[in-house]
Amino acid sequence: MTDALYSVRNLSVEYGTRQGPVKAVNDVSFDIRKNEILGLVGESGCGKSTLGKAMLRMITKPGEITGGQLLFGGHDLMTLSSREMRSLRGSRLGMVFQDPMTSLNPVQRIVDHLTETILAHEKTTTAAAARTRASELVERLGIRRERIDDYPHQFSGGMRQRVMIALALALHADLVIADEPTTSLDVIVEAKFLDLLRELRDEFDLTIVMITHNIGVVAEIADRVAVMYAGRMAEIGDVREVFARPLHPYAEGLLKSVPNIELDGQELYKMDGSPPNLAFTPPGCSFHPRCPKALPICSDQVPVLRSVRADQETACWLYDDQTVEIAR
Numbered sequence: 001m002t003d004a005l006y007s008v009r010n011l012s013v014e015y016g017t018r019q020g021p022v023k024a025v026n027d028v029s030f031d032i033r034k035n036e037i038l039g040l041v042g043e044s045g046c047g048k049s050t051l052g053k054a055m056l057r058m059i060t061k062p063g064e065i066t067g068g069q070l071l072f073g074g075h076d077l078m079t080l081s082s083r084e085m086r087s088l089r090g091s092r093l094g095m096v097f098q099d100p101m102t103s104l105n106p107v108q109r110i111v112d113h114l115t116e117t118i119l120a121h122e123k124t125t126t127a128a129a130a131r132t133r134a135s136e137l138v139e140r141l142g143i144r145r146e147r148i149d150d151y152p153h154q155f156s157g158g159m160r161q162r163v164m165i166a167l168a169l170a171l172h173a174d175l176v177i178a179d180e181p182t183t184s185l186d187v188i189v190e191a192k193f194l195d196l197l198r199e200l201r202d203e204f205d206l207t208i209v210m211i212t213h214n215i216g217v218v219a220e221i222a223d224r225v226a227v228m229y230a231g232r233m234a235e236i237g238d239v240r241e242v243f244a245r246p247l248h249p250y251a252e253g254l255l256k257s258v259p260n261i262e263l264d265g266q267e268l269y270k271m272d273g274s275p276p277n278l279a280f281t282p283p284g285c286s287f288h289p290r291c292p293k294a295l296p297i298c299s300d301q302v303p304v305l306r307s308v309r310a311d312q313e314t315a316c317w318l319y320d321d322q323t324v325e326i327a328r
């Protein structure tokens with residue numbers, strides 16, 4: 001893929017546990033395209049947060065990246081030193097965590113977080129100019145300017161997440177990975193926040209990976225969607241294509257179980273079973289024990305992600321013998 005901003009190749013991440021190694025990310029490969037919003041979805045525990053952190057090499061013990069390449073800006077990030085990686089995180093890559101309290105320093109005011117970043121990044125800027133820029137950024141994110149002198153604990157969860165985004169903007173980050181950034185927001189604030197993210201993407205030329213268990217959020221904001229199951233990529237493609245015609249039975253089940261407007265009044269689908277314990281992933285396709293369409297091969301061999309339609313790839317044996325169908 002020529003327009004890839006970031007490519008993940010055969011990435012695996014394991015956590016050492018008493019039950020043995022938990023394969024939270026298992027041989028995952030995909031591309032993130034420049035300027036897109038990619039929604040990363042899947043049931044809880046399927047490895048989304050681990051994948052997001054691994055992409056910034058922020059996995060900490062007992063976790064470890066056990067293999068793969070992270071291709072960004074002409075480098076395999078796996079070959080960089082921790083120092084080089086830190087500097088990249090302080091410049092081109094940003095992350096908005098589920099709970100930003102852990103990434104904001106509780107004894108530093110919001111303004112200090114921002115000006116520190118701005119001054120580190122724009123060496124020619126004065127402290128006063130950095131303060132003005134910090135106020136502009138928080139205002140752009142819908143927080144009153146005066147509040148930049150507050151401390152993180154004086155902010156709500158949603159406001160702290162917006163501060164994290166302001167920080168990513170202050171970095172002029174190319175890629176922002178946002179992990180469940182809307183969970184602490186009510187529906188109205190969430191809708192505004194999603195609009196804002198889209199605007200910022202255009203204004204600041206951002207590429208955003210939005211990790212969420214909320215399919216509605218993905219429908220609202222994403223250009224493409226990636227569906228993970230049990231540490232692997234089940235399907236990835238154009239959001240309208242995947243929502244209209246999901247290929248993988250897991251993607252289909254996941255989408256059918258979401259209340260949406262078209263299905264209004266119909267009974268909500270409930271997928272049978274639950275995701276496996278990743279210390280004991282089933283052989284073959286890990287979804288086969290729950291799959292209504294499983295074939296004999298599914299319990300035996302792992303399907304690889306392959307292109308089935310123009311902008312839609314899936315890892316599923318059902319499509320093994322289908323020639324690539326070029327839509328339209």
Ligand SMILES: Nc1ncnc2c1ncn2[C@@H]1O[C@H](COP(=O)(O)OP(=O)(O)O)[C@@H](O)[C@H]1O
Nearest residue numbers: 015022024043044045046047048049050051278
């Ligand atoms: N620090 C950790 N130690 C051990 N296992 C972990 C740790 N963090 C995550 N896991 C395991 O890795 C798997 C994937 O977790 P996670 O990436 O948080 O999934 P998601 O974000 O999709 O909910 C889960 O089985 C989880 O229990």
Ligand SMILES: [Mg+2]
Nearest residue numbers: 048049050179
């Ligand atoms: Mg998570």
